[in-house]
Amino acid sequence: AAEPAVDGSFTILSYNVGGLPAIISSSSPAEYTHQISPKLNKYDIVNVQEDFGYNDELTSAIQFPYKTDFSGNVPFGDGLMTFSKFPLCVSTRVAWKDTHGFITDGADQMIPKGFLYSSIEIKPGYFIDIYNLHTDADTDEGSLAARRSNMAQLAEYINNRSAGKAVIVFGDTNSRYTREGDNFDETVLIPCNLKDAWIQNVMGGVAPVKGDSLMVDQLGQKGEVVDKIWFRSGRNIDINAATFELLQTEFTDANGNQLSDHYPITSRIDYKLKDTFLTTDTFGGSGGQGFSFLDKVSENKLPLSITIASGDRIDKVGFTYETGPVFAGGNGGKEETYIFKEGEYITSMTVCKATKNFTSSNRVSYIKIVTNFGTEITAGREYNNDATVFNAPEGYAITGFIGSAEDEIDRLGCIYQKL
Structure with missing residues (x-):
């Protein structure tokens, strides 16, 4: 038909x-x-x-x-x-x-x-x-x-x-x-x-x-x-x-x-x-300016690396695609980059939120990423169990972010890319 x-x-x-x-x-x-x-x-x-x-x-x-x-x-x-x-x-x-x-x-x-x-x-x-x-x-x-x-x-x-x-x-x-x-x-x-x-x-x-x-x-x-x-x-x-x-x-x-x-x-x-990409709801607080990597993710090509900068909370997140790096967030924190092995991709991401101080709204405080090869990457601090887990559906990988940020990451969600 x-x-x-x-x-x-x-x-x-x-x-x-x-x-x-x-x-x-x-x-x-x-x-x-x-x-x-x-x-x-x-x-x-x-x-x-x-x-x-x-x-x-x-x-x-x-x-x-x-x-x-x-x-x-x-x-x-x-x-x-x-x-x-x-x-x-x-x-x-x-x-x-x-x-x-x-x-x-x-x-x-x-x-x-x-x-x-x-x-x-x-x-x-x-x-x-x-x-x-x-x-x-x-x-x-x-x-x-x-x-x-x-x-x-x-x-x-x-x-x-x-x-x-x-x-x-x-x-x-x-x-x-x-x-x-x-x-x-x-x-x-x-x-x-x-x-x-x-x-x-x-x-x-x-x-x-x-x-x-x-x-x-x-x-x-x-x-x-x-x-x-x-x-x-x-x-x-x-x-x-x-x-x-x-x-x-x-x-x-x-x-x-x-x-x-x-x-x-x-x-x-x-x-x-179109089933090439799916997106999720976002998790975190109410601050920051909205961002989306959806115009940057490559169809049919997995990211080369992921970068997260963190201290007490998550300062910056980004992926590097074949077309170049895309980041959201500020310049603080300790920056670490993980380069994916051939055929490796992210299958799940845990995101925790916590307040910076008594007057602030929630921000993203901790991220844990798991790949299909069993690699775990963590950043930030786990203050509590106020968390959500994004699991890529069968046949999809996490290859991009959506959310809001300024000097730190306020809210975060995922882009799922069809494998």
């Missing part, structure tokens, strides 16, 4: 729910938010923005087994939530470095706007990185400059944390292709190799030119909204946004009124799994 074109599909929805406290909201959240809640259940992964004052109402009827924590009302929260029917493994909130406007110009400095990163396991060993975002609002020069900075910050994060991985970015970009001062296409889409679901499915692959806005009321699906869906495939999973729809009648009350001041947007994502 012919191989199926896709292994599965799921639906995503992005919706700015207009949940600012009623006194400053441009929507009617007190009346509408509880009506939004049950309508979200139809979708598999939902990103909402502006979830501030009415989180209890928004979550009152949801049936998602996984969701991110509520970040709080104005002025403490970022308004971002992700709901998922798939296991949600890591979530990290990142505030924008640049914002503009406290009361006027979008009032962006009243809340810690930013983006919400989540790693979602679609099938065992197959993860997609999900980004929910809400960028700086308004079109004055200060807001445009802040939003351009937001986009550059997002792109840098994707290129580090999601290297080699499948990615879907969906949220409120406050940006338009038609607006001269916005730069997301050249700043995010091109360097991160992302496609736009609206451009692909509605606009025939051609982005609109700078100039007048394409208003939804006149053009229906061809109208441009600031809410976007961007996507790309990864080394071990091909994804495609097969549809794009701007929902004009689904999220309305009995009288046909929209339940927010944004339309929701949705897409069906088709995926095809």
